[in-house]
Amino acid sequence: MRLLSREIKLCSVLVFLFLFSLKVLAQPPAHDPSKIMRDGDRYWTFKTELGIGAISASNNDFSDWQSEPSVFGDTWPSWINTYVPDFAGHFWAPACIFLNGKYYLYYSCSTMGSHVSAIGLATSPSLNNPDWTDQGMVVYSDGNNTATVSNAIDPAIFKDDDGKAWMTYGSWFGGISIVELDTLTGKTVGEKTTLVGGNHQDIEASFLLKHDDYYYLFVNRGLCCRGVESTYYIQVGRASSVTGPYDGWRTFLQTNGRYIGPGHIGYNEGRLTYHVYDRDDDGTAKMMNTTLDWSDGWPVAVEVTQDPPGELLPDGTYRIQSFDSTKIVGVANNSPYEGANVEILDFSDDNINGTSWVINNVNLHQYQIAPKNYINLGLDVYNCVGDDDANIGLWSYWGGQCQKWIFVDMGNKNYQIRSALSNKPIQVNGTFESGTNIVQMSNNSNDTTQLFTLVLLELEDTTYNQYPQVVSYSSQQSGNPASNIIDGNNSDGYRWSAENFPQYVVIDYGDTLSISGTKIWTYQNRAYQYTVEFDTDIDFSDPYIVDRRTNTSAGQPITDNFEPVAARYARLTVTGAYDYTGPWVSITEFEIIEEEIVGADELTLNDNTKIYPNPVVDVLNIQLPAELSSGADLAIYNMMGQLVFRKTGLKGNIELMNLSNLKKGIYSLIITNNKTFVTKRFVKY
Structure with a gap:
């Protein structure tokens, strides 16, 4: 795990206890937790901390965890000063494996945002009664050739079925590398191979495991260590060879509700571990502990109970009406400026634009809500706070979490409208007099002041008015x-x-x-x-x-x-x-x-390309113009830009696409040939 520029590793001890769900249990403080290791009847994990933090428990769900002395205390091996001159004792993202009757503990040494880094190794015959001996440097990076040389942090150790041991490592800069390890010395053997990333892409915190005939490489994308502003998420690709190539990349874990930025996974002793930042606890980092299952050849985190994902709505213009009254949500005085208050109002022709809301999908189940004709503004939580009674108003739309909203169907299409920042719904603040403020408040499913009905005024492709974003x-x-x-x-x-x-x-x-x-x-x-x-x-x-x-x-x-x-x-x-x-x-x-379109006029092509029904439940009909009726290719992308459907070599002027397996949502359909392309958008119900 690395930080861009002044991003700083989370290196201090974070003290907390929390409950995630019935299956994801109360956990100890840990950032960048290693995979769980067992020594006799005790289970261990190591973490980012001064001297390398350690925690143990009597069971693999860590329900009775206890802190243990750090590996190095307040000092560190002298060789580190040569390779990382500014090192201050905070070790990052350790990894552990049991080989030849000993525990091999790999650790990262670096400084904020630097490519001057090193991975070291310490060994001990026991974890329960540790006697650590430092074995020195394993790999290092010296700040040269940063786009192609992996940063020497974030080690992960994997032992294959044939007995060979491998280390993956790297963060941003030159990507993720893999190198074989001597199972006796724990040091590298042979040449390093780049698996993914490089050229400063946001890829780090790798982990490798094998299942059936495939090797699975997990990596983190986005930014860590920013509390609720972290954008970390985990992807996984697979390969038939340990050295790649890895493909089929897909998202494994991502932010959902209060749990922000999952990162740095490990899997051992039947448990999947990783850290998140808890939005309801000031962004505190917490270790999650669950199990792993497999579906169609891909890993699935089991029973990670998260907040309701929210309803998928078609983009359009809506009226938002209070469940408890005939009043509607609107902008005070119909005022199109930053800081304008949002209230419940009586509907009239004079405030039609201030009480009509353009709702536009911007990220998974999250939406921008903007007043009609003022779509450069967005519904906004005052000061971007998670506090109860925080006022709801308008502000220039910049895409922050306090301007994204989740619609949760509470029954009969009555919705809570929850802030993506706090996961708290908006509600009418007190009486239902016209002019009463709208605020955010802790979730209370029995409080009808938190319920709103959506009246669709116009189903339209509003997203074209919202981009670029x-x-x-x-x-x-x-x-x-x-x-x-x-x-x-x-x-x-x-x-x-x-x-x-x-x-x-x-x-x-x-x-x-x-x-x-x-x-x-x-x-x-x-x-x-x-x-x-x-x-x-x-x-x-x-x-x-x-x-x-x-x-x-x-x-x-x-x-x-x-x-x-x-x-x-x-x-x-x-x-x-x-x-x-x-x-x-x-x-x-x-x-x-x-680029100007070559050949047929783009607008004419778009007009002559028809898709119906829209919204679609199962079969989508596509009527193609002559220019695209032979040899064109079709691709469908979800709102995250991920390819979900492809068909090549279209023939004829009518195509029928069975989309029954697609999830509900909003999709872009792109038809291309060697001269031009057509784009359409549709809603899948």
Whole structure:
């Protein structure tokens, strides 16, 4: 696990006890927990902490856990000072395995955001009565060739059926590497192989296991160690060989409700462990402990009871009516400005725009709610807090969790509207007099002031009005949000700023586009150095990369042109600057150049391509124009940009697609040939 720039490893002891569900049990404090190890009748896990933290219990669910002395105490082996000169004693993400009658404990040494790192090894004949002997350095990284050399942290150890032992490791920078280990010395044997990542992609915290005929590689994506602002999620790919290639990548665990940023999994002694950040406990990191099952050849975390995922709604314009009265949710005084209050009101023609809400899916089961005709604003929890009685108002939409909403059907299509930040529903604050505030409050399923009815006014593809959107970023300065780089204003007063390098922003364009260039305007005409990645998948698993890491040009805009690439997502990562020595990343505007369609007119093609019924329950009918009726390819993507259906070589002007196996949701359908493409959006019920 690594942090971009000034992100800091969580290195202090976090003291807590919590209950996750009947199957995911009360756990000890642990960040980056190792897989569980057993010594006789006791179970152990190691964690990120000063001196390497340790915890033991009498059972593998750790219900009676106790803290144990750290491995190194307040000192550390002297060799570390040579390889990591600024090391201060906080060891990260340890990994343990039992070989040759001894416990081999691998540990990470580094400093914040650095590629100057090392993995070391200590051994002990026992965990219950430890006698640790340090064995020195295993691998290191020295800050050179950072895009191709794996950062020497986050080790994970795997023993194969043939007796060979392997170590995977790495974080951002040069990706995840694998290397064979000598099972006697615990040191490396042979050459390292890169499995995934590199070029500073957000991939780290690997873990390897085998099931039947496949090897499964788990990795973390996103950002850790930011409490409730963490964007960590876990993906898994598989291969028939331990050294890859790994493919079929899919999300294994992700944020849901109060439990933020699952990361750093381990599996041993029949238990799956990982950490999360608990939104209801000030973002405290907690170790989860459950079991693992398999479905269609892929791993599944068993009985991880999480908050209700929420209802999937078609994008459209709605009226939100209080269950307890005839009044509706609206904007005070029909005022389209930041900070405007949201209240319950009597409906009238005078406030029709202020009481009509555009509801737009932005991420899985999460939605933006914006007043009609003011869709640059969003329903917002005041100050982005999780407190009861926090006021609900409007603010410029920047994509934060306090501006995303989950609709939970409480029966008969009466909804709680819950903040994605706090998982608390909105409610009418007291009486039902016109002008009464809307606030967030702790969930009470018996409180009807938390229930609202949705009246669909217009089913439409509102998402085209909402894109492009900033869907994630590494950091932003208060007053200079990341969303400013796509606001159409390239003046210095409207910029994205973030302190320290590198920093990134991910932009979603709503549909796959044909992109042939980029334009970037910078604050005070600085010659920033950066990369831009384009991909159809938000995971950026196979991106086209514009590489400006050696840029010396300050000409505005900084422009690149290239052969057209198909992409829905762009990730701008600013790595440094040529003519500026300060700490600030400041970009005023980012713009893509779209390729003109060659051949048939795009609008005509879109008009002549019909899909019905929409919404669809099982079979979707697609009527194709002549230009696409022979040899075209069809692909369907979910709202996360993940490919869920593909058909090649379309024939004839009518295609019937059985989509009964698709989950409920909103999807993009893309039909392409070698000259043009058509995009459509549909709702699956």
